[in-house]
Amino acid sequence: MMKAIFHIDVNSAYLSWEAKDRLEKGETLDLRTVPSAVGGDPKKRHGIILAKSLPAKKYGIKTGESLPEAFNKYPGLIVVPPNYGLYMQCSHQMNEIFNQYSPLVQRYSVDESFIDYSNMEHLFGDPLKVAHEIKDRIKNELGFTVSVGVSTNKLLAKMASDLKKPDAVVTLYPEEIPEKMWPLPVGDLFMVGRRTKPKLENLNIETIGDLANTEVELLRNVLKSHGVQIWNYANGIENSEVSGGPREVKGIGNSTTIPYDVHTKEEAYLVLLSLTETVAMRLRAGGFSAGLVSIGIKTSSFFYYSHQRKLEIATDSTQELYEIAKELFEEVWAGEVIRHLGVRVSDLKEGGMRQLTLFEEAGEYQRHQRIDRTIDALRLRYEPTCVFRGCFANTKIKPLQGGVGEEDYPMMSSLL
DNA sequence: TCTGGGGTCCTAGGACCC
């Protein structure tokens, strides 16, 4: 039997949520009706457009571009700072509505979810009717609009929700593929990004239809398994499940663009420590220890490189992870001016405890473990910055950097 | 007033072992 899959996408999510929040707080201007955007702070070198209104889009303003670029296109652009706590809250409210229609809801990102509505017709009625009902309830009860894609698999539902914005329900059933999906430029297909698009165009593949009708072996030769995947997608072939519940975490990382250029090892170490603090807290909060540590460096000329090491013994100790991060940095840094640093752990093992090696002093690790647990508890009870290391005093570096796991949601990924 | 942050998966090449 055929499945009924919905994909719900919040229209200009961050901006819509800012707009509705400001209206609720008594502001009279609806940001959605004027050229406006959510953007980072240029003084901290975080100045990019994170979301824009439809009127801003009309002036050619794009997500990801720098604020100066955007102001060039429309000097009167209203830019507001992001508020991730608010976005998380709006996301939760929206998903609570979804949960009323099916037990199988997959939160794909903060502003996108899949619903498997198969075999639910008896309870709530025809899929298309329910899709409209969900869309309208979100608008009326929560104050923002969504686009709902309806089809028989996740790929088609996701492509469908992109076809009309804002405030729309669109079907893209398999028999509608030639008419609705094939005329689109090939870059509109999920998983055809900025590097693959020109490669396809070199093969005279301009539209999704061109891709669908290309010999799959040719694509395999040029793009390996990725070529086969996008050929399947172009033909509407995709059969992954809507997975209820959060996905298994594979890695945890934090990175930051430092507000000023870093020239010395000592300054870099301080940033690495602040990142490691957050990463390690999130690691312990998830009850994991890490078997692999990697660091990343972006230079002032935007060259990026990374270095990693597998550990003989997995650990969740802030101190141990920091020592490794420092060593990794020392091993690769060639003295370039640093713009951005990152720390990431992966190869996660269940359980924060670790086995002591034969030669190891039992005291050292357990001492660190006690410190970590105590600090975690304090930071959770009061605020994350209530305890921090003395070395950050009198420096411009924040003692913790990156999001703390508290309000975790399943991160976006390129997996359906 | 220059270009964020958090993820996942795939591939290529070298080391090492049998």
Add this chain to the structure above:
DNA sequence: TCTGGGGTCCTAGGACCC
């Protein structure tokens, strides 16, 4: 005697997503 090949592990880098 200087020629093998397969398998696995590890690292770096690149591609994609929101």
